[in-house]
Amino acid sequence: MIHLATLPGPADFTAWRQAARGLVAAGIPPEAVEWQVAGEAAGLFAEAPAPVSMAPLGVPRAFVEQATVAIRHSDRERFALLYGLLWRLVQGERHLMQMATDPAIIRLSTLVKAVRRDAHKMHAFxxxxxxxxxxxxxxxxxxxxxxxxxxxxxxxxxxxxxxxxxxxxxxxxxxxxxxxxxxxxxxxxxxxVPPDDAMEPLWRAYYVSIFNPARLKPGAMRAEMPRKYWRNLPEAAEIPRLMAEAPRRVAEMVARGASAPNPRPQDARYLDAHLSAPARVPADMSLFTALDAHPDPERALADLRQDLLSRPDLPDFAARATQPVFGEGAVGAKLLFVGEQPGDEEDIAGRPFVGPAGRLLDRALEQAGVARAETYMTNAVKHFKYTPTGKRRLHQSPDAGDITYYRPFLAREISAVGPRMVVALGASALLAVTGRKLPVLKTRGQVVTGLTGHPVFATVHPSYLLRLPDPALQAEGFSAFVADLRSAHAKA
Structure with a gap:
């Protein structure tokens, strides 16, 4: 007579163990048991339900540990395999788990490895x-x-x-x-599930930034990142191009020779680069790791400029700007300042923070004892967005879509510079580097974690001080701004 053992779920180890105890207690050998999951059709010759017993069985811990994992395998014979091993253990083969050449043990090990590998892929992809x-x-x-x-x-x-x-x-x-x-x-x-969201470009930029063409091993990469997962990974869209460009980039690296590493260490917690992360995260959790320091930061910044210049999908307002305005300053700077976008004078000069707000920032830095030459200055948006009115160009604030578009470039820029602290000047900058709409005046003076993993110090934009209505308020605001810069420098 065949005894039918029905389990409520395909990976319910507790239910399997209870059923197996009953079968062993009743003396029913493996060949007389048919296993199934509830909802599946019973076999033709299954005539009776399996007896149930809660009597514990003394088996090696190694069996329980491996069986708990192996039962998650999709192999239809996994229940029978486990019961066969259990039967042999209680029938006197006490050292069975140590017999590495036993066919059943080999099969068990194969199932366990496959399940653990699948779990790793889930964590990663x-x-x-x-x-x-x-x-x-x-x-x-x-x-x-x-x-x-x-x-x-x-x-x-x-x-x-x-x-x-x-x-x-x-x-x-x-x-x-x-x-x-x-x-x-x-x-x-x-x-x-939606196919993408606002963070897709940032994921792709991150993957490009950490891709090392000198270590490209296509076979190993396909083994670790099987193609079945590619359609769910935003960064996978970059893989064919990166593989095609790898020989040229390696040749260029060899031609340039070795370069000195970034003299300033990355002072940020490392989050598993393969883990998923949502578009908005709490302040105590980075969206990305602190991006690996580029072996040649100057080259990384040059490549970033070239990438932006060659983009065919720039926002409409970028075509009206005189030129893109890239960041400038010291690679490895202690402080990296992020503003909103270039203004009229920056657009013409092609340099950040050279207009009225920039001159006020220079004055505040001097009073705070911070040399501008030892900092790095950039903006969240790289083109001047304005409304033409006669001969004047009136500043137009970038919207969330503009900030999202330029965010991957900003993330790569921060990664290449490798600052100890990012200083977000104003709401747009704070949104760009954290991915969250944080109230500037409430967050001011605090340090939060940015999307790249770097610490972010929040303060006002110097243009805010220029808009204060009377000289007394401007003087008070300027003093507070200088104090913020001192604090950011000290915290860095």
């Missing part, structure tokens, strides 16, 4: 996209696991993104975290 729900933003990701790992790996993402609300959708199972509790539901479709 889940990418969240932000969606707006009725009760606020939620971050959603699509993933296609090979095995039944969704529930087992949910805690990993809870630990990583405990303060966010997120969902991971797979073909078989969905996992949702509301900030307090996990919930599991039926699977879904890839179409249920």
């Amino acid at each position: 889940v990418r969240f996209r932000e969606v707006q729900a009725e009760d606020g933003p939620r971050h959603v990701a699509w993933f296609e696991p090979d095995h039944h790992i969704e529930e087992a790996e949910a805690d990993f993402f809870v630990r990583r993104f405990a303060s966010l609300r997120w969902s991971i959708v797979t073909p078989r199972r969905s996992v949702a975290w509301d900030g307090q509790a996990l919930a599991f539901g039926p699977g879904g479709r890839r179409a249920d």
Whole structure:
């Protein structure tokens, strides 16, 4: 007689263990058991349910540890394999787990390795996209696991993104975290998850910035990042180009020879570069790692300029600007200042902070005891956005879309310079470097974590001081601004 053992789920180790205990207690050998998951059709010859017993069995810890993982495999014979091993253990083969050449042990090890590899891929290749729900933003990701790992790996993402609300959708199972509790539901479709969001360009820029053509090994890369995951990874769109350009870039690196490393260390926490991250994150969690220091920062900045100059999809207002205005200053600077965008004089000169706001900033830096030559100055938006009115060009504030477009260039710029502290001058700069709409006057003087992992010091833009209505307020505001610069320099 064949005994039917039905489990409530495909990876329910607790239910399997309970059923297996009953079968062993009843003396039912492996060949007399048929395993199935609830909802599956029973075999033709399954005649009776498996007996149930809660009597514990003394088995090696190694078996329990490996069985807990192996049961998540998609192999239909996994339950029978585990019961066969359990049967042999309780029948007297106490050293079975140490017999590395035993076919069943080899098969068990193969299942365990496959499941753990699948879990690693889930950790590495889940990418969240932000969606707006009725009760606020939620971050959603699509993933296609090979095995039944969704529930087992949910805690990993809870630990990583405990303060966010997120969902991971797979073909078989969905996992949702509301900030307090996990919930599991039926699977879904890839179409249920948005294909991209505002952070896609930043992910692509990040991947380009860390790609080392000298270490390109296509076979190893395809093994570690199988093509089945590429359509879910924004950075995968850059891979064919990077591979095609690798020989030329290596030749250029050899021709340039060795270069001195960045003299100033990166002072930021390293977050797993492969982990997904949502568009808006709490202040204590970086969206990205501190980007790896480029072996030739000057070259990295030159490449960045060339990339921006060659872009065919610049915003409309960029065509009206005289030229793009890139950052300038010391590579490895202690302080990197980010403003909103170039103004009229910056647009004409092609240099940042040379207009009225720049001159006021120079004066404040001097009083704060900070040499401008030892800093780096740039803007969140690289072209002058204005409204023409007769012979004048009236400054027009960039919107969130403009800031998002230029954010990848800013992230690469910060990475190449490698500052100890980023100073965000005003709301637009703070949005660009943190990805969040933080009130400047409330955040002023605080240090928060930026999207690149660098610490960010928030203060006002010098143009704010120029707009204050009377000299007394301007003097008071200027003194407070100088104090901010001193504080940022001290904290750096």
